[in-house]
Amino acid sequence: MNWPLGELKALATKATRGAGFSWSLSEETGYAAQWLESHGVTGISHLANYLRWVEANGLLVAPVDMLDGTPDAQALKCPIALGCLITDTKAVTSDASIRVSQPALFLPFLGWAAGHQAIVCKINDTAVAVCANGVDQEALKLPELSLAEASLSWRLQEAGAVPKCLTGSRASDDRASIHTLLRLADKTYAPATDASRLAGAGAGTTDND
Amino acid sequence: MSNSTAAHTEVALRPAHHVMRLERMGSFHQSRLSFMRVLLRRIKQQKWQFSRPIFRIDDNGVGVATYSVAGPERTYTLIAFAHDLPADKRSDRVIAEAWDSTFTLFDGIPTEDDITRLAYNVPLQEAGRISESELSLSRANRSVRLFEYVVDTLSKGMQPDTENLEDVGYLMRTTAVYGSSKFGAADRAVWADRPEFAGSFRPELLAVWLIRTFTIDMVEHLARARGGENAIAIDPDIKRCIGVGNSTGLGMAPFLLNHPRLIHTWVHAREKALAIVRGVNQVQPHQAAEFSRLLASAQRNARYWCTAHPLQIERLAQLRVDLDKFSEHLQANPLKGTQPWNTLYLWVETNLGLEAQEQIISLMVEPYGELVDHLADTMQTDESLPYAINGTMTVAELLVAVEKNYQWAINTDFSQDDTIARVWYVSAEKLEPRLGERFDEPIEPYEQPLAPGREVADMYQVLQTLPADTTVAAMLCNHDEFRGAVRRVQMLQTFPYAEVRDNTISSKMLPIDLLRCKLSFFGATRFDPRSDRWVRITMYKGAPYPDELEKFDPDVLAYFIDDAA
Numbered sequence: 001m002n003w004p005l006g007e008l009k010a011l012a013t014k015a016t017r018g019a020g021f022s023w024s025l026s027e028e029t030g031y032a033a034q035w036l037e038s039h040g041v042t043g044i045s046h047l048a049n050y051l052r053w054v055e056a057n058g059l060l061v062a063p064v065d066m067l068d069g070t071p072d073a074q075a076l077k078c079p080i081a082l083g084c085l086i087t088d089t090k091a092v093t094s095d096a097s098i099r100v101s102q103p104a105l106f107l108p109f110l111g112w113a114a115g116h117q118a119i120v121c122k123i124n125d126t127a128v129a130v131c132a133n134g135v136d137q138e139a140l141k142l143p144e145l146s147l148a149e150a151s152l153s154w155r156l157q158e159a160g161a162v163p164k165c166l167t168g169s170r171a172s173d174d175r176a177s178i179h180t181l182l183r184l185a186d187k188t189y190a191p192a193t194d195a196s197r198l199a200g201a202g203a204g205t206t207d208n209d
Numbered sequence: 210m211s212n213s214t215a216a217h218t219e220v221a222l223r224p225a226h227h228v229m230r231l232e233r234m235g236s237f238h239q240s241r242l243s244f245m246r247v248l249l250r251r252i253k254q255q256k257w258q259f260s261r262p263i264f265r266i267d268d269n270g271v272g273v274a275t276y277s278v279a280g281p282e283r284t285y286t287l288i289a290f291a292h293d294l295p296a297d298k299r300s301d302r303v304i305a306e307a308w309d310s311t312f313t314l315f316d317g318i319p320t321e322d323d324i325t326r327l328a329y330n331v332p333l334q335e336a337g338r339i340s341e342s343e344l345s346l347s348r349a350n351r352s353v354r355l356f357e358y359v360v361d362t363l364s365k366g367m368q369p370d371t372e373n374l375e376d377v378g379y380l381m382r383t384t385a386v387y388g389s390s391k392f393g394a395a396d397r398a399v400w401a402d403r404p405e406f407a408g409s410f411r412p413e414l415l416a417v418w419l420i421r422t423f424t425i426d427m428v429e430h431l432a433r434a435r436g437g438e439n440a441i442a443i444d445p446d447i448k449r450c451i452g453v454g455n456s457t458g459l460g461m462a463p464f465l466l467n468h469p470r471l472i473h474t475w476v477h478a479r480e481k482a483l484a485i486v487r488g489v490n491q492v493q494p495h496q497a498a499e500f501s502r503l504l505a506s507a508q509r510n511a512r513y514w515c516t517a518h519p520l521q522i523e524r525l526a527q528l529r530v531d532l533d534k535f536s537e538h539l540q541a542n543p544l545k546g547t548q549p550w551n552t553l554y555l556w557v558e559t560n561l562g563l564e565a566q567e568q569i570i571s572l573m574v575e576p577y578g579e580l581v582d583h584l585a586d587t588m589q590t591d592e593s594l595p596y597a598i599n600g601t602m603t604v605a606e607l608l609v610a611v612e613k614n615y616q617w618a619i620n621t622d623f624s625q626d627d628t629i630a631r632v633w634y635v636s637a638e639k640l641e642p643r644l645g646e647r648f649d650e651p652i653e654p655y656e657q658p659l660a661p662g663r664e665v666a667d668m669y670q671v672l673q674t675l676p677a678d679t680t681v682a683a684m685l686c687n688h689d690e691f692r693g694a695v696r697r698v699q700m701l702q703t704f705p706y707a708e709v710r711d712n713t714i715s716s717k718m719l720p721i722d723l724l725r726c727k728l729s730f731f732g733a734t735r736f737d738p739r740s741d742r743w744v745r746i747t748m749y750k751g752a753p754y755p756d757e758l759e760k761f762d763p764d765v766l767a768y769f770i771d772d773a774a
Contacts, residue, residue: 006397024692084685191636192636
């Protein structure tokens with residue numbers, strides 16, 4: 001069973017919230033997972049991996065050390081929180097090496113910051129080009145995208161061709177990851193009671209006419 | 210510009226803080242920019258062709274039927290599954306598990322294999338699964354009051370009584386019409402670039418229009434099965450009185466809060482149309498005559514509009530009084546002088562209630578299709594990417610933006626129980642959005658982010674503690690929970706109609722105001738609230754059927770039924 005991207009986005013948002021993130025970051029994550037899947041990257045799998053890691057290790061601290069330009073080389077960064085900071089500040093180049101968990105989840109934010117130019121992101125020592133249209137299709141199968149933790153630096157390419165990217169309309173079919181996301185999304189739903197059935201939806205019980 | 214339209218000097222749009230209040234939004238009426246009407250205009254202009262390739266319904270009303278519509282480039286097919294539903298299983302609630310009929314809009318012409326696949330899934334609705342070939346998923350229940358009555362009268366060779374039809378307005382009532390990406394359906398991106406679907410909710414509303422024909426076919430088929438040669442078809446003029454009912458609960462309410470950029474486009478188009486008409490310098494006699502005819506129709510519509518809800522009864526009573534008062538004023542003050550619509554509008558705003566104000570706005574726009582119809586194409590937006598936050602803005606600048614557009618929020622005391630009395634949440638049961646009482650139910654841990662006013666007010670307090678030159682990016686790095694609030698505040702600088710400017714978790718908030726607003730943009734009529742959070746409406750009442758489009762102008766018929774009443 002494959003999923004429409006919009007349905008996946010809603011699921012990713014709820015699952016991230018279920019894992020303990022704020023609604024605001026969860027919504028950013030929904031967009032990021034959708035963007036990855038629409039460009040041939042298995043966003044579902046990367047997100048499920050990351051959320052399982054967060055369940056086991058707890059939420060990472062906010063990347064406040066990035067604000068003064070002297071990032072803490074040892075502090076592991078959340079790809080979502082770091083990604084938001086990069087898009088907010090349009091920090092399209094970082095020569096410093098940043099430790100990032102599940103780096104694939106960071107790529108959408110680089111793509112949004114890059115616009116119609118390209119940003120080349122080095123994941124450990126492997127270069128991956130991203131732009132607003134997606135991730136370089138040559139890089140989609142690189143094992144570096146799936147690392148639980150990697151050192152990243154990135155640089156805007158002010159000249160040269162933008163990468164060739166895939167565009168799709170359905171999400172990948174990774175049932176184990178979907179199961180993880182569904183399990184976490186369940187945490188955002190309130191258990192139903194007789195009272196909420198009657199009052200919460202407002203229709204009462206006599207709705208024939 | 211043609212001779213039929215006078216030159217105009219546009220006046221200012223009504224400000225968002227005036228328009229985007231729940232009580233006013235809950236008084237909106239359908240207009241010529243409503244999606245159903247725009248869709249029918251396009252279908253008529255493009256001369257779409259209709260057929261019913263399959264009608265395999267047995268004498269008990271069980272089976273499948275298909276309705277195909279072929280436009281210039283593509284064909285779409287409604288697949289309708291008719292079921293034998295015991296009366297005790299019939300429920301409009303989303304927690305229902307069976308319905309009289311279930312539907313999907315297929316992208317193209319389905320094969321028998323497609324129909325077989327969908328027969329295993331569409332009748333299950335939320336518990337089934339559809340695919341990228343399907344654009345909508347919906348279901349409908351028969352009107353207990355009307356369906357059997359119409360079958361019975363037609364089977365005996367008689368036409369149904371129009372008064373009975375007017376009371377209900379539909380043979381079947383849809384209880385959900387799901388669209389893009391729901392339960393496996395195609396994403397909006399799949400069809401968003403198709404010209405026939407330019408705008409909002411086009412596939413869903415195309416499906417509903419075809420469902421209307423199916424409901425007529427069903428009563429005529431069952432009448433023939435029962436009455437044999439005595440049975441007759443329903444009279445075309447009577448048939449046109451029948452729309453499709455819809456029963457809408459809270460599932461629709463969060464939409465207006467979750468799609469701020471889209472809502473801006475809807476309301477902006479409506480306000481732009483009003484500003485254009487208010488700016489018309491001189492009214493042509495035929496336009497004044499058209500307006501008078503429409504006003505008379507609206508007066509009759511208000512008289513025939515039935516509701517049992519005390520709040521709507523009160524609003525309707527005021528509407529009737531106000532429309533009569535307006536009619537007298539119009540007779541005493543004909544549309545003359547410079548910018549007479551503007552003069553009239555200013556009188557309306559000062560002298561009439563909200564229901565009448567918003568009704569008259571819809572009527573004023575009617576004679577000016579050639580000035581305003583193009584605005585329908587602006588009522589859509591691409592929401593596939595998040596709205597970009599400007600992180601270089603300073604806290605001082607953000608405070609100014611908050612104080613400009615969120616006075617209503619920062620002046621609300623959110624420490625008072627009644628201002629935070631409600632909680633929007635999603636129930637584990639069928640994932641239905643619900644509204645609960647914060648202090649009576651254990652639901653707060655599950656609260657959805659549907660109180661932008663409170664979020665902005667909370668952020669405002671934090672902002673006041675920060676150095677003025679702190680950047681928004683730095684603030685958000687420490688307070689990621691305010692990303693949504695920042696985004697909304699910044700968005701309003703470009704999209705002023707994006708925000709509902711009322712407290713959506715107050716004890717006084719009426720969810721039906723959110724429902725009414727959205728449904729009016731669809732083109733719904735006869736709003737009949739059944740509680741403060743559940744409303745019945747009618748869709749396509751008075752509109753032409755597919756085989757009548759060549760003969761009738763759907764915009765004229767938008768008020769036709771009230772002339773006939």
